[in-house]
Amino acid sequence: MISREDIKALNTCIQCGTCIGSCYSGRFTALNTRKILMKFIAKGKPIEENDAIWFCTSCYACTERCPRNIPLTDILLKARRQLVKEKGLPGRLDKAFKALLKTGSLVPAKDEHAKLREDLGLTLYTAQFRDDAREEVSKIVEKHIGGLI
Amino acid sequence: MRIGVFICHCGLNIARSVDVEELTEYAKKLDDVVFATDMKYSCSDSGQEEIVQTIKEHKLDAIVIAACSPKLHEITFRKVAMRAGLNPYMVELANIREQCSWVHQEKPYSATLKAKDLLRMAVAKARKLEALKRRSIEVSKAAVVIGGGVAGIEAALNLADTGIKVYLIEKAPTIGGHMATLNEVFPTNDCSICILAPKMSEVWNHDNIEVITNAEVVEVSGRVGNFRVKVLRHPRYVDESKCKGCIDDCSSVCPVEVPSEFDYTIGIRKAIYLPIPQSTPLYAAIDWEHCIGCQLCEKTCEPEAISFDQKPEEIEVEAGAIIVATGYKAFDARKKEEYGYGEYKNVITTLELERLLSASGPTLGELLRPSDSTIPKRIAFIQCVGSRDEKTNPYCSRVCCMVSLKNAFIIRERYPDAEVTIFYIDIRAFGRMYEEFYKRVQESGVRMIRGRVAEIWEKEDGDLVLTYENTLTGEINDEEFDLVVLSIGIEGTNEIATKLGISVGSDGFFEVAHPKLKPAETDVKGIFLAGAASGPKDIQDSVASAGLAAMKAAQLILSGQTEFDPYNAYVDVEKCTGCAICTKVCKFNAAFMDGKKAKIDANACVMCGVCVAACPADAIDMGFFSEEQIKAMIEALAEERNADPLILAFACWYCSYSAADLAGTTKVQYSPNVRIIRTLCTGRVDPEWILLALEKGVDGVIVAGCRLGECHFKYGNFAAKERIEALKKALEEAGVNPGRVKAIWHSAGEAQGIAKDFDEFVEEIKRLGNIEKELIS
Numbered sequence: 025m026i027s028r029e030d031i032k033a034l035n036t037c038i039q040c041g042t043c044i045g046s047c048y049s050g051r052f053t054a055l056n057t058r059k060i061l062m063k064f065i066a067k068g069k070p071i072e073e074n075d076a077i078w079f080c081t082s083c084y085a086c087t088e089r090c091p092r093n094i095p096l097t098d099i100l101l102k103a104r105r106q107l108v109k110e111k112g113l114p115g116r117l118d119k120a121f122k123a124l125l126k127t128g129s130l131v132p133a134k135d136e137h138a139k140l141r142e143d144l145g146l147t148l149y150t151a152q153f154r155d156d157a158r159e160e161v162s163k164i165v166e167k168h169i170g171g172l173i
Numbered sequence: 174m175r176i177g178v179f180i181c182h183c184g185l186n187i188a189r190s191v192d193v194e195e196l197t198e199y200a201k202k203l204d205d206v207v208f209a210t211d212m213k214y215s216c217s218d219s220g221q222e223e224i225v226q227t228i229k230e231h232k233l234d235a236i237v238i239a240a241c242s243p244k245l246h247e248i249t250f251r252k253v254a255m256r257a258g259l260n261p262y263m264v265e266l267a268n269i270r271e272q273c274s275w276v277h278q279e280k281p282y283s284a285t286l287k288a289k290d291l292l293r294m295a296v297a298k299a300r301k302l303e304a305l306k307r308r309s310i311e312v313s314k315a316a317v318v319i320g321g322g323v324a325g326i327e328a329a330l331n332l333a334d335t336g337i338k339v340y341l342i343e344k345a346p347t348i349g350g351h352m353a354t355l356n357e358v359f360p361t362n363d364c365s366i367c368i369l370a371p372k373m374s375e376v377w378n379h380d381n382i383e384v385i386t387n388a389e390v391v392e393v394s395g396r397v398g399n400f401r402v403k404v405l406r407h408p409r410y411v412d413e414s415k416c417k418g419c420i421d422d423c424s425s426v427c428p429v430e431v432p433s434e435f436d437y438t439i440g441i442r443k444a445i446y447l448p449i450p451q452s453t454p455l456y457a458a459i460d461w462e463h464c465i466g467c468q469l470c471e472k473t474c475e476p477e478a479i480s481f482d483q484k485p486e487e488i489e490v491e492a493g494a495i496i497v498a499t500g501y502k503a504f505d506a507r508k509k510e511e512y513g514y515g516e517y518k519n520v521i522t523t524l525e526l527e528r529l530l531s532a533s534g535p536t537l538g539e540l541l542r543p544s545d546s547t548i549p550k551r552i553a554f555i556q557c558v559g560s561r562d563e564k565t566n567p568y569c570s571r572v573c574c575m576v577s578l579k580n581a582f583i584i585r586e587r588y589p590d591a592e593v594t595i596f597y598i599d600i601r602a603f604g605r606m607y608e609e610f611y612k613r614v615q616e617s618g619v620r621m622i623r624g625r626v627a628e629i630w631e632k633e634d635g636d637l638v639l640t641y642e643n644t645l646t647g648e649i650n651d652e653e654f655d656l657v658v659l660s661i662g663i664e665g666t667n668e669i670a671t672k673l674g675i676s677v678g679s680d681g682f683f684e685v686a687h688p689k690l691k692p693a694e695t696d697v698k699g700i701f702l703a704g705a706a707s708g709p710k711d712i713q714d715s716v717a718s719a720g721l722a723a724m725k726a727a728q729l730i731l732s733g734q735t736e737f738d739p740y741n742a743y744v745d746v747e748k749c750t751g752c753a754i755c756t757k758v759c760k761f762n763a764a765f766m767d768g769k770k771a772k773i774d775a776n777a778c779v780m781c782g783v784c785v786a787a788c789p790a791d792a793i794d795m796g797f798f799s800e801e802q803i804k805a806m807i808e809a810l811a812e813e814r815n816a817d818p819l820i821l822a823f824a825c826w827y828c829s830y831s832a833a834d835l836a837g838t839t840k841v842q843y844s845p846n847v848r849i850i851r852t853l854c855t856g857r858v859d860p861e862w863i864l865l866a867l868e869k870g871v872d873g874v875i876v877a878g879c880r881l882g883e884c885h886f887k888y889g890n891f892a893a894k895e896r897i898e899a900l901k902k903a904l905e906e907a908g909v910n911p912g913r914v915k916a917i918w919h920s921a922g923e924a925q926g927i928a929k930d931f932d933e934f935v936e937e938i939k940r941l942g943n944i945e946k947e948l949i950s
Binding site for chain 2: 038039040041042044045046047050051056058059089090091092093
């Protein structure tokens with residue numbers, strides 16, 4: 025949850041634009057962290073109500089450079105968590121986690137891949153190949169976000 | 174002791190909630206009170222006259238005035254006492270307005286009971302009052318000014334013109350400071366050195382000023398009135414009596430080239446050099462760190478001025494006052510890695526630009542970019558580099574906005590083809606004629622982009638790519654420039670702080686005695702601040718502040734002596750065991766060992782009372798806030814039980830007492846169970862007092878000081894905090910709930926805060942119940 029301390033920090037934003045100027049994602053996506061903050065300060069719009077926060081790659085460049093020391097990346101991540109709790113995962117992520125739950129990996133391996141590795145003398149140790157590892161990954165996914173998928 | 178009591182109605186301000194007649198009758202019954210009366214307005218002329226007559230008629234030894242806060246009229250009533258032939262310190266006030274009638278408006282019954290307590294306590298203190306003498310000491314008729322920038326120059330001239338001898342100490346070989354290296358100065362854009370050089374020369378030629386260059390302060394001892402300043406003068410290896418300042422002969426043959434600090438390393442100088450053409454004094458200097466000793470200069474110097482035999486020289490001067498005008502240092506832009514300063518050649522700082530634009534600079538005033546000496550066309554200024562940035566300096570450096578506007582304007586003037594952009598967060602053009610200047614700059618076609626540049630990349634040809642968001646359009650851009658100027662902030666130079674014993678704020682600048690009303694004074698008597706030493710200032714403000722510092726120093730020096738309220742701490746030599754604890758707790762060098770006994774320099778004592786409370790032998794006491802007087806007040810309070818629970822608060826004069834007064838002025842209501850005793854500092858609060866109060870049946874004790882880190886005496890409330898924490902542990906072991914003692918910290922403005930703390934504490938103590946049962950167990 026976004027804490028009282030976070031809100032205090034968000035309120036100190038001086039709208040200098042360093043965050044978005046430093047944002048590697050924002051250059052190519054709809055993410056504009058400064059505008060998210062602006063709407064928060066000016067209109068009280070909760071950070072969670074900005075769908076663009078899903079474009080944050082959590083590289084922490086904005087946090088590194090923010091002249092007001094606002095822990096922006098952490099706050100965006102918290103906002104995402106809140107968003108997921110309330111509305112569930114957005115479409116693509118939902119698909120990705122479903123795949124993870126079912127197959128233990130985002131890119132399931134095919135038999136030919138397993139054979140290729142065997143031919144090359146490589147061990148089969150990841151959840152892509154081994155049932156026990158797959159079950160472990162599924163359990164982890166189930167445990168943390170099982171109800172949301 | 175014959176005590177007279179005067180109870181003021183203050184119109185209805187007091188009389189509306191306190192029963193003044195009843196209080197007067199009550200006063201008459203108190204021991205030693207030989208006279209008591211109520212008055213409509215005790216501070217009015219007729220009221221004052223009535224008091225004077227009564228003192229004479231009834232031969233009073235001491236008077237108690239129950240009226241408003243001592244902050245308001247203590248001095249008034251002391252003067253009244255003097256007019257009646259009474260010692261001014263035989264007056265005690267009971268604050269029944271700000272801290273009673275105004276804060277308990279809806280509880281007249283409780284307010285009257287509380288007023289009785291406050292009055293009884295004041296009378297108890299009055300019984301123990303002693304006549305005190307205002308003290309004074311002789312002041313030496315000289316001043317030391319440390320730092321020869323514009324502030325130091327201004328202060329020195331002001332002082333010297335009044336006839337005071339001034340020693341101006343400068344670490345560089347020339348006076349002039351930063352200002353001497355600037356190009357043109359806002360908002361009038363006059364040439365900086367042209368307006369400064371005449372003052373530099375005036376200082377040098379002034380009969381009352383001794384300029385000591387190439388020198389540093391190594392030690393400061395003594396006290397206000399008689400400081401002794403030890404100065405180390407480094408040799409310049411040039412005989413000042415022979416050097417003609419021609420410089421060309423010697424420096425042209427010098428094989429050593431070093432980046433010139435007077436060009437902020439963007440130009441070069443020789444090992445024998447003049448810092449700037451207008452150097453004052455106009456003598457060459459040899460830089461002993463870089464000279465290789467080839468002696469070529471010695472051979473070419475016709476007047477034979479080179480003198481390698483010179484040795485460092487220690488000078489000691491005596492002064493009544495010291496003015497610290499040590500100025501600022503520029504922010505080191507390398508700390509902002511994303512801007513590449515130090516790596517990218519064409520990223521320069523404000524000060525470097527000043528030298529590039531200056532006719533006496535390395536390019537003789539031509540704006541050439543460092544990488545290829547071409548004239549840049551696209552120039553960017555980045556504001557707030559090292560300012561308004563929690564990662565470097567959180568404060569605003571105040572001057573950089575105007576500096577960049579001014580330089581952008583000059584570039585547009587000299588190079589009409591240049592495209593100049595200023596990247597800013599906010600433009601702060603706060604001074605007179607500044608906003609108007611800003612408008613002129615806008616009119617001149619300087620592009621203003623609101624946004625803080627995120628990062629800079631250097632291209633192979635030395636051009637620079639800036640990534641930024643224009644926050645007004647919301648566009649994120651990569652844009653190329655030929656030259657980037659970082660508008661660097663300014664930082665405090667506080668290296669000398671420990672030598673002087675003055676304090677440094679969290680921002681690195683010297684702390685002033687009061688941010689509004691004492692901007693030139695420090696906590697150490699006789700040491701004053703001029704210019705940027707006490708915070709970022711432009712030239713105008715530096716000069717103004719230097720004038721004030723000089724005035725304050727002159728006031729001290731010219732009066733020939735300086736006076737004090739005699740509240741200072743003193744040692745009872747009989748009782749002193751020589752443990753030297755006082756010398757350790759005193760942060761102001763006032764307590765020292767004189768043989769095996771402690772001694773307190775009354776002139777250096779700041780009157781915080783920390784040593785008084787710390788002395789394990791009770792050998793130290795202080796005037797007007799003596800051990801005996803305060804204990805008498807505590808005992809008097811406990812004589813009657815006029816509130817349940819009964820709470821005592823010790824409040825420091827500078828913050829919490831003022832906060833409680835402000836609660837009164839703004840009519841913030843709080844529980845009438847609290848009675849306040851004033852001390853000058855919470856550091857004076859002796860844990861014994863708290864124990865005494867609890868023993869006598871006071872249910873809870875509050876110690877209210879300044880906010881931590883904001884103590885008027887810097888460390889007093891930290892001492893109090895430590896003692897209270899220790900006391901709480903001791904109480905717990907003794908079976909007394911430590912919750913009965915509480916420390917709170919408030920600034921003078923926190924009326925609501927202190928009222929809330931009082932109320933909460935009363936509730937907490939209500940829950941704990943009366944102290945009696947704990948004392949029995």
